[in-house]
Amino acid sequence: MNVVMEKVDTSVKGNRSVELCKGEILGAHPVHHTIEKGSVLEFSENCGYYHIIILIEGTAVFSTDNKEYTFDGRTTFVPAPDKKLTVCAKEDVQILEIQWDEAPGDEEDLKEYKTQFPVVVPYQESIQYIDPNKSEKTISRMMIPHEVLPRFTIGSVESYGYDLVRPHAHPMLDQFFFSFPENDMEVIIDDEKINMKGNIIMHIPLGSNHGVEVTGDRHMHYMWIDFMPDKEAGLKRLNFSHRPTGTVRDFANEDKHR
DSSP, rough: OOOOOOEEETTTOOEEEEEOOOSSTEHHHHHHHEEEETTTEEEESSSSSEEEEEEEEEEEEEEEEEEEEESSEEEEEEOOTTTOEEEEEEEEEEEEEEEEOOTHHHHHHHHHOOOSSEEEEGGSSSSSEOTTTTTTEEEEEEEEOTTTTTTTTEEEEEEEEEEEEEOOOTTOOOEEEEOTTTEEEEEEEETTEEEEOEEEEEEOOOOOOOOEOTTTTTTEEEEEEEESSSHHHHHHHHHOEEEEOOOOGGEEEEEEEE
């Protein structure tokens, strides 16, 4: 099976923006931004798409709608589509942006979801959930739950060896994986194992039977980024499979290899 994946070279210094996995998912444009300390990157308003910003590394000041937010750790941030966003790097910064095209009906969805912009979710405050395909050991997080932005959701999966995300399929959800820098795991796609280290984006083939395995003392830590070509079917699947735990776990307080 042809699996599209791209490695981001984070050793490159200076300011640059690189689009990843071009044309893989209709309406979705992942872009990796490197912002050098002291530099500023602007995200324009009224572009016809949402700017979904994930601060991966570094410290930065986000400015939008006459307000400033300082982040020194992993954070997900979505400005209002009609408001400009400026990011000023206080140290070298790595950002993953998902540009997700707007569509008819989005305004009604945003009203139904009661979405408040900007959407701001510090990583450690993400809602944790359980999933029938994952073990009790795994920590799963909703970075943006599935009824905040139309036809979109993003979350993460974290564990240490040994652990397994059991192979499963979801043809109603088109999906990227993006691995945090510390990640080292095997992605299983239709019984084929593919090693995935850090700073890699992968398009999970739509409808494929896919899972993840981590062995030894390796760290599994990746984001799943879901798009819903069929909104109703996608929401039904997510409501069934992603159930909030009401608890907050952290491997810093647990035996990682139990």
